[in-house]
Each structure stands twice: as C-alpha cells, then as structure tokens.
Amino acid sequence: xxxxxxxxxxxxxxxxxxxxxxxxxxxxxxxxxxxxxxxxxxxxxxxxxxxxxxxxxxxxxxxxxxxxxxxxxxxxxxxxxxxxxxxxxxxxxxxxxxxxxxxxxxxxxxxxxxxxxxxxxxxxxxxxxxxxxxxxxxxxxxxxxxxxxxxxxxxxxxxxxxxxxxxxxxxxxxxxxxxxxxxxxxxxxxxxxxxxxxxxxxxxxxxxxxxxxxxxxxxxxxxxxxxxxxxxxxxxxxxxxxxxxxxxxxxxxxxxxxxxxxxxxxxxxxxxxxxxxxxxxxxxxxxxxxxxxxxxxxxxxxxxxxxxxxxxxxxxxxxxxxxxxxxxxxxxxxxxxxxxxxxxxxxxxxxxxxxxxxxxxxxxxxxxxxxxxxxxxxxxxxxxxxxxxxxxxxxxxxxxxxxxxxxxxxxxxxxxxxxxxxxxxxxxxxxxxxxxxxxxxxxxxxxxxxxxxxxxxxxxxxxxxxxxxxxxxxxxxxxxxxxxxxxxxxxxxxxxxxxxxxxxx
Numbered sequence: 410x411x412x413x414x415x416x417x418x419x420x421x422x423x424x425x426x427x428x429x430x431x432x433x434x435x436x437x438x439x440x441x442x443x444x445x446x447x448x449x450x451x452x453x454x455x456x457x458x459x460x461x462x463x464x465x466x467x468x469x470x471x472x473x474x475x476x477x478x479x480x481x482x483x484x485x486x487x488x489x490x491x492x493x494x495x496x497x498x499x500x501x502x503x504x505x506x507x508x509x510x511x512x513x514x515x516x517x518x519x520x521x522x523x524x525x526x527x528x529x530x531x532x533x534x535x536x537x538x539x540x541x542x543x544x545x546x547x548x549x550x551x552x553x554x555x556x557x558x559x560x561x562x563x564x565x566x567x568x569x570x571x572x573x574x575x576x577x578x579x580x581x582x583x584x585x586x587x588x589x590x591x592x593x594x595x596x597x598x599x600x601x602x603x604x605x606x607x608x609x610x611x612x613x614x615x616x617x618x619x620x621x622x623x624x625x626x627x628x629x630x631x632x633x634x635x636x637x638x639x640x641x642x643x644x645x646x647x648x649x650x651x652x653x654x655x656x657x658x659x660x661x662x663x664x665x666x667x668x669x670x671x672x673x674x675x676x677x678x679x680x681x682x683x684x685x686x687x688x689x690x691x692x693x694x695x696x697x698x699x700x701x702x703x704x705x706x707x708x709x710x711x712x713x714x715x716x717x718x719x720x721x722x723x724x725x726x727x728x729x730x731x732x733x734x735x736x737x738x739x740x741x742x743x744x745x746x747x748x749x750x751x752x753x754x755x756x757x758x759x760x761x762x763x764x765x766x767x768x769x770x771x772x773x774x775x776x777x778x779x780x781x782x783x784x785x786x787x788x789x790x791x792x793x794x795x796x797x798x799x800x801x802x803x804x805x806x807x808x809x810x811x812x813x814x815x816x817x818x819x820x821x822x823x824x825x826x827x828x829x830x831x832x833x834x835x836x837x838x839x840x841x842x843x844x845x846x847x848x849x850x851x852x853x854x855x856x857x858x859x860x861x862x863x864x865x866x867x868x869x870x871x872x873x874x875x876x877x878x879x880x881x882x883x884x885x886x887x888x889x890x891x892x893x894x895x896x897x898x899x900x901x902x903x904x905x906x907x908x909x910x911x912x913x914x
Contacts, residue, residue, distance in 0.1 A: 515539060515888060520571045522564075523898040526883065532895045534888075535575070536814050536848060537780055545889035546847045549814035550805055554822055554862075555852025560882040562786070563907045564850070564897050565818055566592050569741070569782055570906075579741040579782045580769055583762040585790065587747035591906055598741030601733055603726045603761055604748025610725075610732040611744075613639055613764035614678050636664055639767040640683065640715075642796035646759055647714035655707035662696050662704070663687050681719040681728045687712035718764075722757050727764050742769070759794045766800060781813045788817045789824035798838040805845045817842065821854065822862040840865075849887045853879040 514525055519535030536549030555561035566589065569579040573596055581589045593600045603609050614636055619628040640660050644652060652660070663686040664678075671678040686692060690705020697704050719728035736742070744765040749758045783804065791797050805815055819825070825839040843849075843865060854862050859873050868876070872892060876885050879894075886893040899907070 514893070515543070515891075520568060520575060522568070522895055523882075524896045526894040526896055532886075532893065534848075534886075537812075539888070540809070543889050543891075547889075548805075548808055548845055548847050550808055550842075550846040551814065551816045551848045551850065552843060552846040553816060553818045553850045553852075554820065554824075554854070555850075555884065556820060556855060558881070559852040559879070559884075560897060561818060561850075561852050561884075562588060563882070563899060563903070564884070565784060565786065565816060566907045567897070567899060567903050568816075569784060570596065570903065572782060573740045577780050577782055578739070579784065581741070581743040581784045581786065582766045582769055583758070583785060583787070583791075584743050584745050585747060585749070585758060585787045587745045588907075589741075589743040589784075589786070590745055593741040593743045595906060596740045598739045598743070599733065599736060600743045600745055601765075602745040602748070603765070604746070605722075605725060607725075607748065608732060610729045611727055611764060611768050612677060612679060612729070612731045613727055613767040614680065614683075615731055615768060616677065633664070633668070635767070636668075636678075637661060638800075639763070640664065642763050642800060643718065643760060644711055644714050645796040646756065646763065646794055647717055648710060652711070653707065655704060656711045658697065659687060659693060659704050659708035659711055662693055663708070666692065666696050677730060679728060679730070680715065684712060684715040684719055687715055718760065723760055726761065731768070755790045755793070759791060759797050762791065763797055763800065766797075766804075779812065782816060783813055784816045784818070786818045789819040789821075792824055792839055793835070795835045795838065798835060798842070802838055802841055802845075805842055808845075817846070821858050822851075822865045823858055825865065826861070847889050850884050851876050851887070852884045853877070 514528060514530060514532055515534060516538070517533060518538045519533035522532045522534050524530070525532040536551065539546050540549060553561050553565060570592055572579065584590070590600045601609050601611065603611065616632050619625065623631070637660065641652060641657070644656070644660065663683050666686050667678040667682040671682070687708045690708070693704045693708060717723060744762070746758055746761050749761055785791070785801070804813070808815060825843055826836065830836060849866055851862065851866070854876050856877060859877055862868060862876065863873050866887065872885060875894060879885070882897045884895055884897065886895050
C-alpha cells in the first residue's frame with residue numbers, strides 16, 4: 410500500500426500532459442479530462458461533412474491538416490514507434506556506394522586463381538568463358554600492374570601454367586630476364602635463347618604455312634604484306650622516325666628483288682639480302698624503272714638502319730636461316746632475350762622482340778590454332794617504341810577473331826604515359842591498349858602513383874585506398890566494371906618453380 414501512491418506520482422510526472430511535478434491529484438485529473446475532450450472534438454470535426462463552400466466531393470482529396478493530436482496510425486511517430494517500409498536494392502546498385510560487397514563471383518567455369526577476400530570463396534577466371542556472358546566484357550585482353558616484389562610475375566606464370574591444363578597454348582615473344590624458361594621446360598615446351606654468342610637463329614622473313622581456306626596467290630600477297638610491315642617497323646625503330654615516301658618505295662622494291670632471287674635458288678629470303686640490296690643504288694634504279702628517281706640516295710639511311718640487324722649489335726641472331734622450327738602444337742614457346750636486356754638502351758631488345766613476334770605470327774594467324782595466350786612481360790620497356798606499339802595494337806584488335814588473349818605486365822600505370830607526350834601517337838597507342846583490356850589486375854601501387862592509376866582506370870576512393878595497402882600476392886581485379894580483391898594462392902611446386910628471389914636468399 411505504501412508503494413502504490415509513489416508509483417502513481419512517478420507516472421503523473423512522466424505523463425504526456427507535462428503537468429508540474431508538484432500539482433495535486435485533482436489538477437492533474439482535470440488536465441487529463443480537458444485533453445480528452447479536445448481530442449474528441451478534433452476528431453469529430455475532421456470526420457464531419459465539409460461545410461458549404463468547401464471543395465466539391467468529386468475531388469475526393471482528404472483535408473491537408475491533421476488533428477491536434479497528430480497523424481493517427483503507426484506512422485505518427487508517437488512513443489518512438491515509427492515504422493517505415495524496408496528499402497531493398499540489388500548488390501549491383503549497392504556496389505556503387507561500396508564496390509567490395511560479397512557476391513557470387515564470376516562463376517565456377519575457369520582457371521583457379523585463389524580466394525576472393527570479401528566473399529571468402531574460390532575465385533576462378535577465364536576470359537574466353539566470360540566473353541558474351543558478362544555485360545561489358547568485350548575482349549579477353551588483360552593488363553597486370555604492380556610494384557616489384559608483390560607477386561605479379563608469379564600470377565602471370567601460374568595462370569599460364571594452369572591454362573595449359575585447359576588446352577591453352579602460351580607464347581612469350583619477349584622474356585627479357587629469362588624467367589619463363591623454367592616454366593617452358595617444365596611443360597615440355599620450347600625455349601629459344603637469342604643473343605651475342607648464342608647458337609640460336611631466327612629468320613623473321615620465314616613464310617608462314619598457308620591455311621587451307623586461302624588460295625596460293627592470295628597467300629603470297631599476304632606474306633608479302635607481312636614482310637613489308639615487319640621491315641618498316643624495324644626501320645622506324647632504328648631510325649627513330651617515320652619513313653619517307655621514297656624510303657617506303659625503296660623497301661618495297663628491295664623486298665621484291667630479294668624474294669625473286671630467293672625463289673630462283675630455292676631458299677628463304679634473309680634480312681641480310683634486303684640490307685645488301687638497299688645498299689645497291691644501281692640495282693634499285695633498274696628494278697624501279699620509271700619511278701626510280703633518286704631512289705638510291707633516298708635509301709641510304711634505310712640501308713644503314715637495316716645493316717644494324719646483320720652487322721651491328723644484333724649480328725648473329727637474324728642474319729641466317731632459322732635453327733628451330735616453330736611448333737604450334739607445343740604447350741609453351743618462349744623467346745629468351747636476357748642477353749640483350751642488361752644495357753640501358755632497349756633498342757636492341759625491341760628489334761629482337763619485333764622479329765620474334767613476326768616469327769610467331771605463323772601460329773597466331775591460324776584461326777584453327779585453338780585458344781592461346783600471348784604474354785608481354787616487362788612491357789614497360791616497350792612503351793617508347795611506336796613501331797612495336799602499332800604491332801601490339803593490331804594484335805589486340807584481332808584477339809577475338811584469332812582466339813588469342815594478350816597479357817601485358819607492367820610495374821606502374823604511369824608506364825603507359827611514357828609512350829609520348831599528351832596527344833602524341835605513342836600516347837594514343839598506349840592508352841588504346843589499356844582501353845582494349847576488359848580485365849585490369851592491379852597489385853600494390855606506391856602512394857605517388859595512386860592518382861595516375863585512378864585517372865587511367867577510373868578507380869573509386871575505396872579502390873584507391875585498397876591498392877595502397879595490398880599485401881603480397883593480393884590484387885584488385887577489375888573485370889568489366891566489377892571489382893574483387895583476390896588473394897593469389899600458389900602450389901608448393903609452383904612456388905619453387907616461379908621463385909624470382911632465389912638470389913636474394
């Protein structure tokens with residue numbers, strides 16, 4: 410009995426009437442009665458028929474004012490009982506605010522890469538399986554970027570190694586450090602080592618085998634066009650400029666002379682034959698006829714440029730018939746150019762890669778050759794050479810038709826900007842290669858490189874923060890606009906095979 414009046418007093422002091430705590434019981438009772446009468450009167454007025462002069466009944470619109478007691482129902486917000494309908498959205502919409510929401514990944518069809526960090530699930534990837542199935546995935550080409558020591562080379566090698574089990578073939582036209590040789594040997598592939606003093610020889614003017622669907626005459630024209638493109642690319646690289654019109658004519662005439670003589674003797678034309686013909690003005694003038702003009706004088710610089718391939722620092726590599734035959738059925742083929750990668754001048758390396766790429770085109774041009782990977786390791790060394798970028802761009806554009814996927818490995822995204830000044834041809838070609846890569850894999854980047862990466866790839870602030878703090882072997886995968894953080898996992902055998910830090914131990 411002693412506690413009940415105290416409880417009533419506490420209730421009265423906390424009542425919605427907000428009466429003073431010291432009011433007596435009669436005053437509080439009268440206030441509650443007045444409130445009840447006011448609420449009843451307000452409800453009666455709002456439910457009554459509108460008076461004369463009000464809006465016509467056909468409008469059927471409720472009065473804009475709520476009763477003094479507030480909006481009735483659960484949405485009145487009285488007593489902290491506000492109930493709003495749940496807001497539902499898909500993960501694709503929510504990813505605009507936070508791109509790393511756990512999702513189902515890219516499906517179960519593909520090559521195992523590792524673990525999706527946010528979904529805690531296996532992550533598999535196959536560009537050929539994704540093509541046509543994922544919106545925005547328009548090509549199978551891949552860009553892989555990361556600072557030294559973060560595991561990007563191990564990812565490229567393991568991905569190539571695992572692809573062989575799915576029936577893929579791997580071609581590495583430029584291995585400037587010789588790191589792909591153990592992988593090729595482990596797969597039973599072929600490795601061609603080129604450099605001064607080595608026995609390996611490649612003749613870039615070798616004719617590719619004719620596909621059955623092309624006639625003999627059409628194939629001869631195709632071979633001639635490829636040889637001209639190769640010679641023009643080599644000449645532009647050595648000269649450091651575009652060819653003049655008369656230089657194009659001289660190269661065209663010299664190639665026809667060399668091919669005719671080689672056919673008469675039953676052998677394959679060589680680069681040395683082209684260099685010798687360009688250095689013979691009388692022979693060029695006789696073959697050109699009425700268009701000769703000063704063809705011999707115009708070809709003087711061109712002759713010296715081609716001479717470097719057979720008598721300069723590349724002598725002994727491309728001036729003789731090929732010592733190996735290209736086997737398109739081999740699981741992996743690498744061109745080891747580590748003997749040329751030690752000097753500060755990359756011209757010799759680029760020339761060798763251009764020749765090696767042309768030599769590999771016999772397999773790349775075969776539409777029935779199956780799915781193939783073309784790996785450009787240390788591609789940052791090639792960005793300053795427009796001729797090679799043009800050949801790479803043609804290969805990027807034809808990737809879907811030829812059934813090939815190009816993998817370009819660089820250190821920083823800003824390496825693409827070294828191709829030339831803004832608006833230059835080299836910069837446009839480099840940015841075009843990036844645009845033609847539907848998959849971008851970014852390993853950790855230094856802090857001063859984040860803005861360049863964000864501007865080139867369109868990264869969000871969350872993604873920028875992620876790539877600045879990625880651990881070894883962990884990368885940001887952007888696949889047709891979708892983002893994943895993937896931890897690359899290596900088998901113990903792969904870890905020993907791909908160890909690039911052996912000399913550091």
